[in-house]
Amino acid sequence: LVHKPLQHFREVGLSAARVKIRYDFFEQRRKELMDIVKQERVGVVENPPIKLDPNEFKAKNTMSDDVKNKLAEEAKRFQKQEERQKQELLQIAQAEIAKKQIQLKVEAKMQEQAERE
Secondary structure (H helix, E strand, O other): OOOOOHHHHOOOOOOHHHHHHHHHHHHHHHHHHHHHHHHHHHHHHHOOOOOOOHHHHHHHOOOOHHHHHHHHHHHHHHHHHHHHHHHHHHHHHHHHHHHHHHHHHHHHHHHHHHHHO
């Protein structure tokens, strides 16, 4: 909503006519927005916003039992899923450890064979 002078719209390679067109366009839009803001201000001054009672607002936002039950069910489901994921990660880690132990045994046997030869 701040006025910008004509020089603000000048750029290298733009003709004076194009600069003037850009300036006029933005100035017209600025004036339209100013009119809208002024109208809104008059409306707010004449009809101030209604102040809500915080206690009334809290009473309207209490959750129903159905919503509470669904949230509890979701929490249980989420917890079960989290436990399953922990178990899967533990199994994967155990499998990796077993695989590494087998690999070390094979390497040790191969080294023994290489030493014998």
